Amino acid sequence: MVKKMSQTYHTIRELLVAAEQNFGAQDAFRYKVKDSGDGSKKEVKVEAKTYTQFKNDTECFSAVLASLGEQGKHIAVIGPTSYSWVVAYFGIVGSGSVAVPLDANLPEEDLCELIDRADVTTLVYDEAKAGVAQMAENHCKGLKNIICTGEPQGLVNGLSMWNLIGRQSVGFDYTPKPEELATIMFTSGTTGKSKGVMLTHRNLAENATCLDMGLESGIVILSVLPIHHAYCLSMDILKGLSIGSVICINDSLLRVAKNIKLFEPNMILMVPLMIETLAKKLEEAAWIPAPLVKAKVFGKQFHTVCSGGAYLNPAYLEMFKKYGITIWQGYGMTECSPVISTNYGAFMKDGSVGKLMPNCEAKVVDEELWVKGSSVMQGYYKMPKETEETLSDGWLKTGDLGYVDQDGYIFLTGRKKNLIITPNGENVSPEEIENKLGDNRLVQEVLVRESEGAIEAEIFPDYEYAGKKKIKDMQGELQKIIDAYNKTAPLYKRIYKLKMRETEFEKNTTKKIKRF
Amino acid sequence: MFEKLADIITNYVEVKKEDIKPESRFMEDLGFSSFDFMSMLGEVEEQLDIEINPEEAADIRTVQEAVDYLEKL
Numbered sequence: 001m002v003k004k005m006s007q008t009y010h011t012i013r014e015l016l017v018a019a020e021q022n023f024g025a026q027d028a029f030r031y032k033v034k035d036s037g038d039g040s041k042k043e044v045k046v047e048a049k050t051y052t053q054f055k056n057d058t059e060c061f062s063a064v065l066a067s068l069g070e071q072g073k074h075i076a077v078i079g080p081t082s083y084s085w086v087v088a089y090f091g092i093v094g095s096g097s098v099a100v101p102l103d104a105n106l107p108e109e110d111l112c113e114l115i116d117r118a119d120v121t122t123l124v125y126d127e128a129k130a131g132v133a134q135m136a137e138n139h140c141k142g143l144k145n146i147i148c149t150g151e152p153q154g155l156v157n158g159l160s161m162w163n164l165i166g167r168q169s170v171g172f173d174y175t176p177k178p179e180e181l182a183t184i185m186f187t188s189g190t191t192g193k194s195k196g197v198m199l200t201h202r203n204l205a206e207n208a209t210c211l212d213m214g215l216e217s218g219i220v221i222l223s224v225l226p227i228h229h230a231y232c233l234s235m236d237i238l239k240g241l242s243i244g245s246v247i248c249i250n251d252s253l254l255r256v257a258k259n260i261k262l263f264e265p266n267m268i269l270m271v272p273l274m275i276e277t278l279a280k281k282l283e284e285a286a287w288i289p290a291p292l293v294k295a296k297v298f299g300k301q302f303h304t305v306c307s308g309g310a311y312l313n314p315a316y317l318e319m320f321k322k323y324g325i326t327i328w329q330g331y332g333m334t335e336c337s338p339v340i341s342t343n344y345g346a347f348m349k350d351g352s353v354g355k356l357m358p359n360c361e362a363k364v365v366d367e368e369l370w371v372k373g374s375s376v377m378q379g380y381y382k383m384p385k386e387t388e389e390t391l392s393d394g395w396l397k398t399g400d401l402g403y404v405d406q407d408g409y410i411f412l413t414g415r416k417k418n419l420i421i422t423p424n425g426e427n428v429s430p431e432e433i434e435n436k437l438g439d440n441r442l443v444q445e446v447l448v449r450e451s452e453g454a455i456e457a458e459i460f461p462d463y464e465y466a467g468k469k470k471i472k473d474m475q476g477e478l479q480k481i482i483d484a485y486n487k488t489a490p491l492y493k494r495i496y497k498l499k500m501r502e503t504e505f506e507k508n509t510t511k512k513i514k515r516f
Numbered sequence: 517m518f519e520k521l522a523d524i525i526t527n528y529v530e531v532k533k534e535d536i537k538p539e540s541r542f543m544e545d546l547g548f549s550s551f552d553f554m555s556m557l558g559e560v561e562e563q564l565d566i567e568i569n570p571e572e573a574a575d576i577r578t579v580q581e582a583v584d585y586l587e588k589l
Contacts, residue, residue: 128571252554252558252570253551253554253555253570254554254555254557254558254561254568254570254573255558255561256554256555256558257555257558257559258558258561258562273549273550273551274551276549276551277528277549277551277552277555280528280552281555284527423549424550424551453549454543487575491550491574492550494543496543496544497544
């Protein structure tokens with residue numbers, strides 16, 4: 001008999017302890033490991049960890065941090081989703097330290113800057129990010145320990161996470177309080193500099209557990225989104241554990257289709273970009289009966305997609321319904337831990353991004369949606385001005401235009417903030433890219449925006465300079481600037497469209513380029 | 517390899533096989549999204565029974581670059 005669990009937890013530790021009590025011997029995580037066997041072709045096999053094993057491992061890692069004198073400090077974690085990543089995260093927050101998850105796709109210099117800015121004293125990194133660890137060891141002066149989830153190589157003082165864990169015993173004695181800071185998550189800011197969102201145990205634990213979505217324990221979830229994002233951390237991991245789900249780890253975005261076949265999930269959290277691609281796969285075989293197509297693409301057992309991070313065309317809801325798949329569209333932002341509203345079960349409304357979470361209230365001020373509740377962040381780390389601009393008497397200004405209907409459903413109508421939300425849910429600051437492109441002498445004015453799902457740069461070149469330099473192929477020269485920028489930028493910040501203009505941009509009264 | 521890849525490409529974007537050129541750029545010219553591109557590489561992995569490094573693959577921009585990369589594996 002499957003149990004339905006529904007209880008609100010106030011700390012991440014409390015959530016984990018309860019999950020272990022309720023589901024101890026059941027699998028918490030499943031993931032692929034490579035088995036070299038005879039040394040020839042590597043075979044892939046699936047390994048699993050139970051709730052009890054997971055809790056024990058996290059406690060040992062808490063003990064590791066205490067033994068290093070790092071309890072209560074800021075600990076960064078860099079790498080793709082892995083069992084080690086999750087153990088490190090829970091070990092950090094369970095010890096009363098603050099986890100700082102960082103985007104593994106950022107350039108190494110940017111990661112080091114964030115490590116310094118977040119006052120990180122210990123870095124936990126995945127073997128694949130050895131380059132960052134080496135740079136951090138040489139340049140991040142505040143760093144005391146560097147711990148690799150595999151074998152540390154190329155470091156003077158690298159430590160091995162699982163060697164350290166092996167020396168500890170289970171049962172770390174610490175009880176974090178709900179108001180303690182648990183995590184600093186970086187998100188793109190409108191000024192071009194990313195901001196560290198400070199979230200407490202209460203912020204995260206209550207966001208993940210205050211709503212009973214009717215999910216049954218034992219539900220198999222495939223986690224495909226980047227784990228340094230609040231949406232994945234909260235909904236896949238924290239919520240997943242609290243309800244007793246089996247969380248399967250997708251090793252790469254390359255292998256989503258393959259891993260769906262391997263792990264046979266019931267539910268996947270996605271961003272609209274993924275839904276669009278999978279929709280093409282479903283429609284590709286539209287002449288075959290819908291249940292067969294669904295079985296081929298997602299497996300017979302699959303039933304739910306949770307969508308968040310960006311706008312989803314409502315046509316996909318209808319399309320997936322044809323195949324017996326329900327899409328639950330939600331809405332949130334890192335600053336709200338992150339879920340603000342979601343459609344689920346019988347609580348669905350066309351055109352809405354869902355019903356307001358039970359721990360959240362909302363109001364509209366000058367058409368902008370403001371929210372308040374136990375999941376609203378404490379502020380931006382060491383950015384009092386930006387915090388003051390975003391929080392007002394406990395209300396979080398979302399930057400989104402919209403309204404709440406009489407039944408508590410949110411409808412969005414536009415955006416106030418100048419931030420590009422890409423279809424994969426990444427927030428990109430146009431100013432950050434504009435500043436980088438503007439450093440080039442040939443670029444007199446530049447505007448970066450989203451156009452049909454891609455980032456576009458429109459450039460007014462410095463024609464006088466081009467004349468002096470005898471540049472004939474202006475479009476080609478500008479493309480070279482874009483190409484050079486793209487080489488340094490992570491995929492989601494790359495520019496895929498270039499427009500050249502012959503006249504200056506129209507300006508507003510403060511001489512700033514009019515964006516819209 | 518080019519032929520095989522062109523066949524797979526047509527499963528992901530609405531483009532005729534004859535319009536796919538070696539110099540075609542996946543995102544800009546063929547209309548791939550980043551996830552389309554990743555999924556396509558996953559299909560290539562399965563069909564050719566090879567292993568692609570996602571970090572290296574992120575730098576591929578044109579069909580020819582993809583062919584060169586795959587032939588090296």
